[in-house]
Amino acid sequence: MGNEVLLDAGAVSRCRRRVHLEHDPVMLGVPLSPPDPAAEQRIADAAAHRAEIRNRLVQATGDGWVTVPRELPSADRSRMTEQALASGAAYIWGALLPVDREGHRRGGAELLVRTATGYVPVLVVRHRITDRGEGAPTTELTDLDPANVRPDPARRVRSQPRDQLRLAHLRRMLQTLGHAEPERALGGVIGLDADVVVWLDLDAPTWPGGRTALAEYDSRFADRLAIAQAAEAGRAALAEPSRILECRRCPWWPTCEAELTSVRDVSLVVRGEDAMELRKAGVSTVDKLAALSPSDEPPVAAWPAEVFADAIALARAWLADLSVVRKVDRVEVPRADVEVDVDMESFGDSGAYLWGCLLTGADIGLEPGYRAFATWEPLPTPDEGRSFAEFWAFLSEVRARTAAAGLTFRAYCYNAMAENRWLFGSVERFAGAEGVPARAEIQSFVDSDEWVDLFRSVADQFLCSHGKGLKVVAPVAGFQWRDPEAGGEASMRWYRAAVGMDGEAPDPAQRQRILTYNEDDVLATHALRTWMTDRAMLEVPFMGDL
Numbered sequence: 001m002g003n004e005v006l007l008d009a010g011a012v013s014r015c016r017r018r019v020h021l022e023h024d025p026v027m028l029g030v031p032l033s034p035p036d037p038a039a040e041q042r043i044a045d046a047a048a049h050r051a052e053i054r055n056r057l058v059q060a061t062g063d064g065w066v067t068v069p070r071e072l073p074s075a076d077r078s079r080m081t082e083q084a085l086a087s088g089a090a091y092i093w094g095a096l097l098p099v100d101r102e103g104h105r106r107g108g109a110e111l112l113v114r115t116a117t118g119y120v121p122v123l124v125v126r127h128r129i130t131d132r133g134e135g136a137p138t139t140e141l142t143d144l145d146p147a148n149v150r151p152d153p154a155r156r157v158r159s160q161p162r163d164q165l166r167l168a169h170l171r172r173m174l175q176t177l178g179h180a181e182p183e184r185a186l187g188g189v190i191g192l193d194a195d196v197v198v199w200l201d202l203d204a205p206t207w208p209g210g211r212t213a214l215a216e217y218d219s220r221f222a223d224r225l226a227i228a229q230a231a232e233a234g235r236a237a238l239a240e241p242s243r244i245l246e247c248r249r250c251p252w253w254p255t256c257e258a259e260l261t262s263v264r265d266v267s268l269v270v271r272g273e274d275a276m277e278l279r280k281a282g283v284s285t286v287d288k289l290a291a292l293s294p295s296d297e298p299p300v301a302a303w304p305a306e307v308f309a310d311a312i313a314l315a316r317a318w319l320a321d322l323s324v325v326r327k328v329d330r331v332e333v334p335r336a337d338v339e340v341d342v343d344m345e346s347f348g349d350s351g352a353y354l355w356g357c358l359l360t361g362a363d364i365g366l367e368p369g370y371r372a373f374a375t376w377e378p379l380p381t382p383d384e385g386r387s388f389a390e391f392w393a394f395l396s397e398v399r400a401r402t403a404a405a406g407l408t409f410r411a412y413c414y415n416a417m418a419e420n421r422w423l424f425g426s427v428e429r430f431a432g433a434e435g436v437p438a439r440a441e442i443q444s445f446v447d448s449d450e451w452v453d454l455f456r457s458v459a460d461q462f463l464c465s466h467g468k469g470l471k472v473v474a475p476v477a478g479f480q481w482r483d484p485e486a487g488g489e490a491s492m493r494w495y496r497a498a499v500g501m502d503g504e505a506p507d508p509a510q511r512q513r514i515l516t517y518n519e520d521d522v523l524a525t526h527a528l529r530t531w532m533t534d535r536a537m538l539e540v541p542f543m544g545d546l
């Protein structure tokens with residue numbers, strides 16, 4: 001029975017419970033979450049990226065390529081790959097390795113490259129794999145010979161554990177087939193920027209505790225294999241559900257949520273690692289956590305008293321079906337005579353295409369209400385510099401007029417990390433363009449009391465049993481978005497259509513949809529902070545009273 005189990009490279013990075021569910025025959029046919037449209041888009045983008053890289057590589061390197069078409073049935077693909085390996089093809093694109101039944105592995109690589117003595121896998125991924133710095137072992141993009149690796153003077157490796165584990169998986173499969181490069185456990189990665197190939201040494205002690213990627217992979221693989229085999233054979237589960245970050249996008253969430261809720265699992269109110277510690281201490285349910293007293297010894301050694309008290313209050317809030325409780329006697333938000341709520345929309349790492357502003361408060365001779373500073377040219381575009389400069393000119397004018405009138409000013413956003421990233425990113429990328437301020441000007445604004453991160457105010461003053469996102473908290477203040485699909489992931493789809501990113505005509509209806517969504521976001525922060533000033537004290541129970 002155990003021989004039936006075959007794991008792909010992703011299994012070693014995946015939630016352990018998911019590996020169990022995927023191999024439990026009882027779970028066949030259980031309803032899963034519908035596929036996330038944003039994930040489908042990411043898959044399509046990755047395919048386009050791979051095709052572009054392949055063309056560049058083939059053009060630059062010439063002969064010696066065998067391309068295994070992805071459209072073929074798996075059996076044909078792996079047979080073709082096996083033949084290409086046996087014939088000593090220099091480059092095998094789209095390789096699907098023959099299933100390793102003994103080792104319980106299956107998998108493929110975007111590219112296998114022949115060295116003097118064997119094959120090394122090369123991944124083509126759509127995330128960043130380097131940062132500015134030095135020392136990354138690289139070759140030029142079209143140089144696929146790992147013998148030419150040099151320390152890069154302009155790049156350092158960005159840690160991407162999944163890439164390393166995937167390369168380790170492929171190396172183990174190539175070893176089984178007798179085709180692995182025997183000298184060094186190397187693997188290459190071509191990332192989103194597609195400017196170099198980064199070559200990773202899977203035998204280097206780059207993991208915590210001086211472990212190598214291969215050692216880490218081997219131990220995780222053994223663990224996941226045991227889980228999968230136990231599930232397949234109907235033995236006692238070796239992995240139980242526990243709410244973790246991965247759950248948000250996991251298709252098994254409906255199953256796990258029902259199970260966690262039915263046992264009132266403690267992970268419903270605390271982080272994944274903390275839940276593990278709590279279970280070890282016997283505090284496995286929300287009820288048991290809620291029954292503790294802040295004066296007890298914290299069951300999680302690393303918990304300061306305040307974190308412990310918050311966890312108890314969160315558990316009590318969950319039992320009382322309250323999504324928000326107050327941590328403080330008095331809720332406070334810094335306010336001013338003239339206020340601007342700011343929300344920025346970006347598209348991945350490509351840029352910030354929209355800065356939305358809601359002007360409210362005292363009359364300073366400018367029309368109050370919502371304004372959008374946007375570029376609708378597909379990112380990346382220099383026009384983004386123009387729209388950013390216009391946004392900054394507006395904000396600067398509001399500040400100048402407010403100061404001239406002897407009034408106070410504040411601007412608000414929800415989670416300044418995102419806005420700050422693109423404030424600084426924009427002045428760097430468009431330095432010298434008309435109207436783009438110097439970095440120091442941005443720095444002084446960001447450091448000032450005039451820039452208020454409302455997310456911080458919420459986190460400091462409330463406990464939120466269903467998360468602290470604006471979409472969760474603003475409804476408590478009575479705010480509703482007009483678009484029922486409103487959300488970061490959906491806006492990515494709308495943006496693609498709005499600018500005609502996929503080769504179709506730009507869709508004005510999707511532009512309007514984004515503008516409405518952005519306007520609602522700033523209206524939401526406005527509603528939230530006015531509620532915090534006026535009503536939160538009366539409407540939200542104090543944690544000490546639960």
Ligand code: SF4
Nearest residue numbers: 015018247250253256
């Ligand atoms: S929903 Fe969460 S616990 Fe369940 S399988 Fe997915 S990631 Fe694991």
